[in-house]
Amino acid sequence: MKNNFYGKSFLTLLDFSKEEISDLLHVSAKLKAKKKANVECRPLEGKNVVLLFEKDSTRTRCAFQVGANDLGMNVTYLGPTGSQMGKKESIKDTARVLGRMFDGIEYRGYKQETVDILGQFSGVPVWNGLTDMYHPTQILADFMTIIEKFGHLEGINFSYFGDARNNMGNSLMIGCAKMGMHFTACAPKDLWPNKELIEKCQVLAKESGGTIRFTEDVTEGSKDQDVIYTDVWVSMGEPDEVWIERIEQLMPYQVNKTLMSNASENAIFMHCLPAFHNTETKIGKELFKKFGVDALEVTEEVFESVQSVVFDEAENRLHTIKAVMYLTLREPK
Ligand code: CP
Ligand code: NVA
Numbered sequence: 001m002k003n004n005f006y007g008k009s010f011l012t013l014l015d016f017s018k019e020e021i022s023d024l025l026h027v028s029a030k031l032k033a034k035k036k037a038n039v040e041c042r043p044l045e046g047k048n049v050v051l052l053f054e055k056d057s058t059r060t061r062c063a064f065q066v067g068a069n070d071l072g073m074n075v076t077y078l079g080p081t082g083s084q085m086g087k088k089e090s091i092k093d094t095a096r097v098l099g100r101m102f103d104g105i106e107y108r109g110y111k112q113e114t115v116d117i118l119g120q121f122s123g124v125p126v127w128n129g130l131t132d133m134y135h136p137t138q139i140l141a142d143f144m145t146i147i148e149k150f151g152h153l154e155g156i157n158f159s160y161f162g163d164a165r166n167n168m169g170n171s172l173m174i175g176c177a178k179m180g181m182h183f184t185a186c187a188p189k190d191l192w193p194n195k196e197l198i199e200k201c202q203v204l205a206k207e208s209g210g211t212i213r214f215t216e217d218v219t220e221g222s223k224d225q226d227v228i229y230t231d232v233w234v235s236m237g238e239p240d241e242v243w244i245e246r247i248e249q250l251m252p253y254q255v256n257k258t259l260m261s262n263a264s265e266n267a268i269f270m271h272c273l274p275a276f277h278n279t280e281t282k283i284g285k286e287l288f289k290k291f292g293v294d295a296l297e298v299t300e301e302v303f304e305s306v307q308s309v310v311f312d313e314a315e316n317r318l319h320t321i322k323a324v325m326y327l328t329l330r331e332p333k
Pocket of ligand 1: 130
């Protein structure tokens with residue numbers, strides 16, 4: 001495989017072709033197999049990466065940290081407080097400073113524009129670890145998981161339930177359109193992705209042999225689907241006030257047993273996590289107290305069922321993020 005990725009940033013899936021996404025997934029599988037076989041693989045020994053987190057994270061932060069360590073790299077973590085970024089120093093200046101010290105930069109935060117500026121001015125590969133607009137590394141892990149379960153991506157009937165215009169809805173639609181999958185967003189019209197992005201994805205789907213569909217009807221949206229996917233109804237950075245409105249809007253779109261039984265016989269349940277599927281979290285308890293709901297986007301029954309592959313997805317964050325760092329940082333011989 002020719003490495004087309006060296007020196008490039010990973011900011012949105014829109015920047016990569018079907019073949020490139022397949023290559024990334026192929027390398028992820030190879031790295032996973034090596035790790036399982038305890039084969040050491042430290043091609044990036046001595047390099048340094050920085051992880052910038054303006055929002056919380058468990059999976060993404062740990063995947064970058066462990067992945068970088070596995071590949072032989074050193075990691076610096078900068079959280080929401082404690083650096084000058086955005087307060088005393090602009091993103092453009094921060095980019096130029098960090099680019100002088102580090103070989104690669106991961107960013108999780110709010111605006112897509114911020115990660116784009118880091119990519120434009122740092123002079124080193126920048127990886128998008130989630131913005132309000134996109135979450136591209138998550139999609140790689142999800143697609144790796146689908147390949148592990150079904151053997152392929154092309155032709156897969158994929159339905160997303162919930163807030164279809166958040167970072168996950170947007171990125172899954174792009175990914176499915178690129179890879180020749182049949183994507184459905186099942187949500188109230190207000191929560192469909194923006195028109196411009198839909199139009200772009202329709203063109204991509206046409207090229208790849210995929211399709212894009214939108215519906216407000218849960219029975220239609222779940223019928224004969226291979227993958228049922230959902231995400232939180234309120235994303236990081238949104239105000240608490242939207243909870244009540246979102247619960248009212250989205251409760252009919254909760255992934256429950258009835259919805260799953262309408263999907264294909266071999267359907268899997270996916271979620272990027274974290275998920276509100278019971279009251280075992282602080283926020284889960286508060287929502288139960290305020291609104292009397294013991295689960296939101298997915299019921300405990302579906303989350304814990306044999307159809308649920310959510311922890312495979314979580315593990316695959318590591319292998320796919322490792323592949324992104326490896327391919328963008330490894331100098332061609
Ligand atoms: N799925 C995901 O990005 O999880 P974290 O917020 O824990 O990184
Ligand atoms: N839409 C969610 C994804 C979390 C991984 C959020 O932005 O909070």
